[in-house]
Amino acid sequence: MLFSNTPVLTIYADCLKGYHEDTLLGMGKEERIMASLTWLGHAAFMLETGGYKILVDPFITGNPAASFKPDDSRTDFILITHGHGDHVGDALKIAEKTGAVIISNDEICRWFEKKGLKVHGQHLGGGFHHPFGYVKMTFALHGSALPDGSCGGNPGGFLITLKENGKRIYLAGDTGLFGDMRLIGEEGVDIAALPIGDNYTMGPEDALRAVKLIQPGLVIPIHYNTFPLLHQDPITWGKDVETQTLTRVLVMAPGESITL
Numbered sequence: 326m327l328f329s330n331t332p333v334l335t336i337y338a339d340c341l342k343g344y345h346e347d348t349l350l351g352m353g354k355e356e357r358i359m360a361s362l363t364w365l366g367h368a369a370f371m372l373e374t375g376g377y378k379i380l381v382d383p384f385i386t387g388n389p390a391a392s393f394k395p396d397d398s399r400t401d402f403i404l405i406t407h408g409h410g411d412h413v414g415d416a417l418k419i420a421e422k423t424g425a426v427i428i429s430n431d432e433i434c435r436w437f438e439k440k441g442l443k444v445h446g447q448h449l450g451g452g453f454h455h456p457f458g459y460v461k462m463t464f465a466l467h468g469s470a471l472p473d474g475s476c477g478g479n480p481g482g483f484l485i486t487l488k489e490n491g492k493r494i495y496l497a498g499d500t501g502l503f504g505d506m507r508l509i510g511e512e513g514v515d516i517a518a519l520p521i522g523d524n525y526t527m528g529p530e531d532a533l534r535a536v537k538l539i540q541p542g543l544v545i546p547i548h549y550n551t552f553p554l555l556h557q558d559p560i561t562w563g564k565d566v567e568t569q570t571l572t573r574v575l576v577m578a579p580g581e582s583i584t585l
């Protein structure tokens with residue numbers, strides 16, 4: 326598994342400059358692959374793999390940290406962890422424009438389907454082989470009401486195994502700490518994106534405990550500093566993680582990408 330046998334390194338400075346040596350990610354040039362993950366601020370990501378563009382929780386409009394213009398994008402799939410406005414975000418607008426397929430829980434998918442969009446509904450614990458990889462929906466401790474008050478089913482996260490290279494990415498979604506994160510970790514997580522903002526999700530202390538349960542090769546803190554209520558210091562958190570675990574921390578700037 327990527328990262329697992331490499332020394333623990335602190336890479337904050339390079340992260341903040343928007344540059345990462347391949348060697349820091351355990352890859353030589355001959356192994357370089359095209360898959361990439363771009364953080365768009367808050368909980369929004371763009372995953373590019375196998376020629377597909379996949380948006381996750383595309384909260385762009387009204388997101389103070391957003392650095393991505395969806396109108397300029399081709400999007401093939403949109404993954405939505407739960408129904409809240411800061412995660413459904415611009416999904417409707419982007420899907421209408423691009424024809425992207427919405428992947429989420431079945432209740433959220435039915436909501437989008439009624440608006441004439443293409444959907445693929447799943448549910449907690451269920452996985453499906455999409456063209457870009459195997460996507461399993463994972464449990465999350467949160468709410469999921471949709472922006473118009475409709476029932477958005479149960480909140481979730483995504484465990485994505487890329488078809489292109491087998492890398493496994495855990496996007497936890499908005500969640501509190503739960504012990505079964507250990508089971509997710511048993512599958513072998515290369516990269517985990519975990520909320521640290523507190524108030525609505527795990528705060529830094531519980532997110533550190535989550536890292537200990539999941540034991541990913543690399544962890545990316547998300548869902549913090551978007552609004553004053555979510556104010557956190559990701560650098561201090563990252564130092565705690567790297568001191569207490571073998572997991573490395575990547576503090577990303579909005580709009581920054583890493584090669585997977």
Ligand SMILES: [Zn+2]
Nearest residue numbers: 409411412499
């Ligand atoms: Zn949220």
